[in-house]
Amino acid sequence: MKQRHYILITILSLWIVTFTSWQIIMPSQDVSLSERRSLAKFPSLTTKTLVSGQFMSSFETYTLDQFPARDTFRALKSWMSLHLLHQKDSNLLFTKGKYISKIDYPLNESSIDYVTQRFQFLYNQYFSSHDMNIYLSIIPDKNYFMSSDILKPDYQRLVQMMQEKMNFSQYIDLFPLLKLSDYYYTDTHWKQENLIDIARYIADEMNVSLNYTYETKLVEHPFYGVYRGQLALPDFSDQFYYLYHSDFDDYRVFDYETQKTIPVYDFEKLNGSDFYEFFLSGSKSLLTIENPHAKTSKELIVFRDSFGSSLIPLLCEGYAKVTAIDIRYLSPHILDQFITFENQDILFLYSTLVLNHSETIK
């Protein structure tokens, strides 16, 4: 029977020694591509960091971030929670068939109050003295379309609050037009290839006509969205398509951050972790897109979040110039330094995810 004890001690010791040695020998990783974040490095060891305890807490983070086969362990944890323990979510992430999504519950009314105050500021500061057509459109997150056994915010109340507090705008209702298949399996966002009708509907509501016929192109590599990286389960992926029209090659997209012209579609981003940055180069505070083929001189200003990146190129057909502003990265107080507000159409295009967590809005 002594053998039994030796076997136990040997197996456990081998496991621990293997992983400790592996972590020591393995070079530190800079970033976790799956989680899209930088990883902790070995902390600096000084008298000050030792006495303050900072070294110790940083070392704990380092050992977690740099643990060998980290994504495999994270996947095991997710699998345990969702499949073995039958928890409804793991770190708020859940799966339904091929879809991964994240609980966003409950409705945060103070967040709606805050975001509408910021929009009201924009109206008072820049729009109220001009004859402008102002539109509001809300993009439901994909949980809206999922079965009723998950926790969801009160979408009806969210829309009602937005409409009441933005009574200076005309509401364009996208909820009935969208369906679950318009969203990626593994990401928060909607798919551009499914947005042609959405773009036309929005344009119609803004008295603009869109008629382009697009070519749908497939990116060869599979797309792993943000939720897939967070959940770490390997069985989920997407195919990534985009819509192409030859006029896009002539659009002049100007990025105010870099003061450079950029393409409508940034193919370099397909080498990174977030394919969605392919559309208008991802998170950009201020862009203008000039359409030399436009048959009108009308201009559009879109206040938007990341969902807008894939839709805006489709709206450009109907305008001579589209300005895309993300006030999560640019203070609304200084907009007049870059834009002359005159008679442009204004579209507030936001997802429920940002509206319900508006603390990032400046």
Added chain:
Amino acid sequence: MLFSSITFLYYFIPCVVLIYFLVPKRLKNGVLLLSSLFFYAWGEPKYLLLMLISIFQGYLFGRLIEKKRHTPWAKIFVLMSIFFSLGTLAYYKYVDFFITNFNHVFGLSIPLLRITLPIGISFYTFQMLSYIIDVYKEDVQAQKSLLNLATYITMFPQLIAGPIVRYSDIEKQLNNRHHSIEDIALGLRLFLVGLSKKILLANVLGELVVIFKSTQQTTVLFYWLYAIAFTLQIYFDFSGYSDMAIGLGHIFGFHFPKNFDYPYISKSITEFWRRWHISLGSWFRDYLYIPLGGNRVSKGRWLFNILIVWMATGFWHGANWNFILWGLFFAILLMIEKLWLLPYLKKYSVISHIYVLLLITVSFMIFDATSLSEIVSALQSMFHLSSIPLFNDASIYYLKSYFLIFMIAIIASTPIPKKIALYIEEKHPTWTCILEPLFFLGLLVICTAYLVDGSFNPFLYFRF
């Protein structure tokens, strides 16, 4: 440093074990002491000196008591040491509580000191008190080696969250202990069981407690989910820690006393306290209840003794009125049982189980509250005496989400898993030989996965 951390599991403990078993016998206590000081300093560098001073005074007064035995000086020295230990504990743990209440009663505004509680102070202070009192009572001899006494007090397995190991429990092992493969393997098993209780049950249940506390939309059902989750969490958190401590003790050749014995299967509150935090209960019994006269006094005095002991037990857990109330709650229950209820509880097994579980759940609502109004609100809500709804989408969602975990936790809080393991071991010894290492390796792998995922990982008893 937490036991349930990658740093401890993959760096600290392999290094310490390796060095410990490589050095000759005479250096083993030195290795344990140094590693314990490193372990403590890792989490609490600024209070290391305080602990060392506490040890030194204990050593000094212990030697002086022995030297001046049977003279009035011995009593003076024991009182001085007790005063030092309790004074330190009072200052670091209770001073703001006293100032707050003093301000409240006298309408003053003396500023609070806002001192950070040194980790483990309640545990090592009580160990030092037991040592010094036992030396005075001649139950043990004063330790002649400062190194050995320091090794006893600082020993990292039990330093910061118990069990409260008395000097008399390990006096002989400090000087001469035996190491065996059986002990090491048993230690590993106990450690991994404790680690799994902590990470896979307590932490997961703790997440539900945190979700409940952050919600604005409470319901009767949600209050019950929280109450049951917290009741199970605190058991698996603390008993898991105790199992890990006892397991580590075995690896280093020490046999620490059992601290939990399936308390939730008790049929009375009296029995519950014989099974819950046994080392604390027996400490208060031996160093407070019996010196006060125990039950060999008049009935009135006896009840008074119970009241004092349980107030002290509650107060030991934290510097807040809810802890005192928690202690008083048990004092009253114990008095009722001892005076009248116990014979009936013995007769009706099912009712007595329900009675214990209900009252224990209520008691932990008192324990976890931050104010008296929160206690009232929680109890009103649990019994639907407030205006909150019976349930809503969120409470149904979490009931479904945690149902299996509740079931596993409830079964794991009974002796059933142990009985199954013993049955398999007896009937299929060959299987056990193969399956057991795989089972424990599996537990280690899963615990590692939960840690690497950065899951919720507090230790409830670190605040005591």
